[in-house]
Amino acid sequence: MYHLGIDLGSSSVKVALVDADSGKKIISLHEPPNEMEIIAVNPDWAEQDPNMWWTHVCNAIKRVIKESDVNVSQIKNIGISYQMHGLVIVDKSGHPLRNSIIWCDSRAVNIGRKALEDLGETFCGEHMLNAPGNFTASKLKWVIDNEPERYKSTYKFMLPGDFIAYKLTGKMATTKNGLSEGILWDYKADEVATGLLDYYGIDKNLVPEIVENFTNQGSVNEQASKDTGLPLGAQVTYRSGDQPNNALSLNIFNPGEVAATGGTSGVVYAVSNNLKPQEISKVNHFAHVNYTKEEPIIGTLLNINGAGIQYRWLRNNCGNDSYETMNTKASEVEVGSNGVVIIPFGNGAERMLENKNVGTHILNLNLNSHGNAHLYRASLEGIAFSFVYGVEILKKDIGDIKVIRAGNDNLFRSEIFANTVATLINHDIEIYNTTGAVGAARAAGLTDGNFDKFGENITNNDHVMTYTPLENNAPYETAYESWKNELEMILKHK
Numbered sequence: 001m002y003h004l005g006i007d008l009g010s011s012s013v014k015v016a017l018v019d020a021d022s023g024k025k026i027i028s029l030h031e032p033p034n035e036m037e038i039i040a041v042n043p044d045w046a047e048q049d050p051n052m053w054w055t056h057v058c059n060a061i062k063r064v065i066k067e068s069d070v071n072v073s074q075i076k077n078i079g080i081s082y083q084m085h086g087l088v089i090v091d092k093s094g095h096p097l098r099n100s101i102i103w104c105d106s107r108a109v110n111i112g113r114k115a116l117e118d119l120g121e122t123f124c125g126e127h128m129l130n131a132p133g134n135f136t137a138s139k140l141k142w143v144i145d146n147e148p149e150r151y152k153s154t155y156k157f158m159l160p161g162d163f164i165a166y167k168l169t170g171k172m173a174t175t176k177n178g179l180s181e182g183i184l185w186d187y188k189a190d191e192v193a194t195g196l197l198d199y200y201g202i203d204k205n206l207v208p209e210i211v212e213n214f215t216n217q218g219s220v221n222e223q224a225s226k227d228t229g230l231p232l233g234a235q236v237t238y239r240s241g242d243q244p245n246n247a248l249s250l251n252i253f254n255p256g257e258v259a260a261t262g263g264t265s266g267v268v269y270a271v272s273n274n275l276k277p278q279e280i281s282k283v284n285h286f287a288h289v290n291y292t293k294e295e296p297i298i299g300t301l302l303n304i305n306g307a308g309i310q311y312r313w314l315r316n317n318c319g320n321d322s323y324e325t326m327n328t329k330a331s332e333v334e335v336g337s338n339g340v341v342i343i344p345f346g347n348g349a350e351r352m353l354e355n356k357n358v359g360t361h362i363l364n365l366n367l368n369s370h371g372n373a374h375l376y377r378a379s380l381e382g383i384a385f386s387f388v389y390g391v392e393i394l395k396k397d398i399g400d401i402k403v404i405r406a407g408n409d410n411l412f413r414s415e416i417f418a419n420t421v422a423t424l425i426n427h428d429i430e431i432y433n434t435t436g437a438v439g440a441a442r443a444a445g446l447t448d449g450n451f452d453k454f455g456e457n458i459t460n461n462d463h464v465m466t467y468t469p470l471e472n473n474a475p476y477e478t479a480y481e482s483w484k485n486e487l488e489m490i491l492k493h494k
């Protein structure tokens, strides 16, 4: 028997197949071969077409079936991980009424600011654990204000992963953890956050049915079976935002445990049971995949919108080297990139910078002595420094860190990046041979609720190495200080 995992990222869709008993990966691949486009009609906007996601999901699943050559009838459960906080609105027949307004789209920042002012920090903190910010509910309010005709035709709103589950099963549904991503879960009342819905004037009937994780959320229907090649009746049993899912993939379930990743965005995600956060804007708090009212496990999330997307920009605009070649070239330059400083960001409003949109800055470039290798190193360092800067903020809100884990994926494939973060936060980073798609496939089999066995398998089989803080940390500290000075100067004028 096999389980299938889908990870809908911002840059590509990854699909993995695992053996149901051992959790071993059979195959994993991504579509499209080149990364997906993010459409920005206005500078602060970011949209993607939900039907484009579905096309890539179908292509990736068809390839997985063909290339693995497994008996397709043996694929039982499906898990879905997805880019968080996006808004998909559909009509009664399930057609998207517009492109998805995705997580890094900043058009709703001012709507969220005003809501926080009007509702107050205490109300938002106690009920939703977060300021409304620039998340799904605020994005939907933007549609109400700016596209009233579309709002009128809206039958349900969904998150990106809910839309994929809908295309697979024909059932429009979401989860509590999904609603929490949109700032639409009231932790105090243990129900949909009617306080915010009412304030924004969002019709409660637009909230889809709530389904539970690790149970049957719907079965692959005839159309989806035709589109993907999956067997009729295979069950969707799990869906989660990609950051809680990354944590699950790394066996991060308990207070003090921390997961990190460096995809398009960079994230540090710390698990806690704190329902009284100190900070409700710069870091965010979402229901973890194992959240229940009785045992409220919360993920405290530090997000950097413009992380790996910057390294990708350099790849696309500085000679099209592969990421591996870029990493090798960067390693030929000393720590500190010979004075070149790159401030990352440039992918929408940065939550940890009070939703300011600072843009990417390349500083101190000397046209006679610097080449693309300096830019590559400065980019990896700049992104790593932004993680360190963020962890300083995050630490105010979480207790002691027991363990930090990351997959051997995306930016964590770069030694420069991982060493810089580990050295400056002065903590080991354990690297595991896993990905979000593999984690989602494994989670699809977690219907027995045995989290301990699930976690043991990961810890015993997947640990590949640990980055320990480097002893000679002085050059890293010096480079970080000058990066921070430059950032603070920029922030003064924003």
Ligand SMILES: Nc1ncnc2c1ncn2[C@@H]1O[C@H](COP(=O)(O)OP(=O)(O)O)[C@@H](O)[C@H]1O
Residues within 6 Å of the ligand: 008, 009, 010, 011, 012, 262, 263, 264, 265, 307, 308, 309, 310, 311, 312, 323, 324, 327, 409, 410, 411, 412, 413, 414
């Ligand atoms: N070998 C590598 N070394 C360093 N960074 C890499 C490497 N491969 C990919 N990346 C980074 O990872 C990003 C893609 O990460 P991914 O997790 O697939 O993103 P998403 O989930 O947003 O689609 C790329 O944009 C790039 O910045």
Ligand SMILES: O=C(CO)[C@@H](O)[C@H](O)COP(=O)(O)O
Residues within 6 Å of the ligand: 009, 010, 011, 082, 083, 084, 085, 103, 241, 242, 243, 263, 264, 265, 266, 267, 301, 303
């Ligand atoms: O907004 C967040 C987390 O709060 C982002 O992490 C998105 O979930 C997008 O993830 P990637 O596409 O970068 O994986």
